[in-house]
Amino acid sequence: MVIESFRRGIERKKAEEYEQKPEAVPPSVAEILANPTYSELLNLALEKQGKDDLRRKILTRETLAEQDFEDLESYRQLIKEATEYSREITQRLTPETIKIIAGASPEFNNLVAQIGINNVKDFLEAYLARLYVIDKTKFDDLANKIEAIKRAEQELQNIDNSLREACRKYGINESELAQIYERGGSEAEIRYLVYKRLNLLERIWNILKGGEYAERRINELNKVTEIEGKIKELHERLAEVGKMIADVVFGTEEGRIFLTKALYGQIEKLGGGISFKEAVYSEEDLEREWEEYVREVTKEGGAFYGKNINNPAVKQGLRNGFMSYLRRKRFGNKMGGVIDVLIGMVGNWVASK
């Protein structure tokens, strides 16, 4: 309580300070340019909005125009928000929450095991700040989902226990589930099976919510045989739901992932972006692009590059320029996720040459 009111007091003071003199709240533009983490965010924001001229001016330390200062002030605000909000999210990621998230993906779980659960936040803070800069909608969606996972953290054990109970009650056991997946064989068959089940769940759900079994309608039933028919139908539906629960709760690792992915696929396309395979690029393609890029750049600023080619900042500039060039040529205005990994690989590939 004391800590909370202290925190609020600090925030209020910061807000008042900001109202009076926004530029007094750190980081300042000078701090952003001097700090590699901040300047990376600035570079990203400028690239995202196609502010190549300002990027070039900053890189070559050219005199800035009045409009440039105004633009830099809005980017400063963006970077400030990005760092604050990403820190806020990572503070919510306790080891328990990370365990729940890692439990849903064996691949992420493997990475967590490699870096150690306590170091995950350090990696994520910088990543989330970048996400805020390049795609705020995605950042907000991720933040909302993490919040929902946090809220479910407490009740998850109860949900799991209730589902296990429902599973036992409707006679579904683990071996039966194993059979479902063993029988399926190919990924396509399993996927089809899962989709069929999920569609059925939606149908059952809609029937329930649509009032087909509403109390009023049940009261209107006046034949025992009619009611018996409905009871039989409900038992069949419960058995179906029981099977779905078995998939989720007692599921094999593979089955559970398929099920969740399939469900997610119904709500929104998995990943929302592109897969690694869609980002395909061979080394030969890269060599060709690099040569083309160097040819273009040195044609434009031949004298400058001839004189400064051994300057590390110029080399770094060329490398960053190539990354932006390739990103724009290949992915247009798209950023983040798989594309960033690929572009990062390109940058390191150039440096390794």
Added chain:
Amino acid sequence: MENIYENFFKILSEGSEEEIRNFLIENFGKFPENLKRDIIGVFFEEAVDLAYAEIELKKRLLETTKELERTLRLLEDKKRELELKRELGIDTEE
């Protein structure tokens, strides 16, 4: 000496999605910090999506089960009511 980036682009152009993903995970320790951050980020985003979808699905399943059980109880009560009426001779069924 092994060039990890050359290997990556080789797998990217020749391997399957799964092979690419496995390559990133198996060689994770060999990448510089900025790439590690992006790799962690990509897999983290996916894991959050999956964890969220899984929780939502579990909730929906549980809610559906409870709703079905409630409806079942209502139907069984109604059935008992009709059977009792029949026994008492006030049967409305034809």
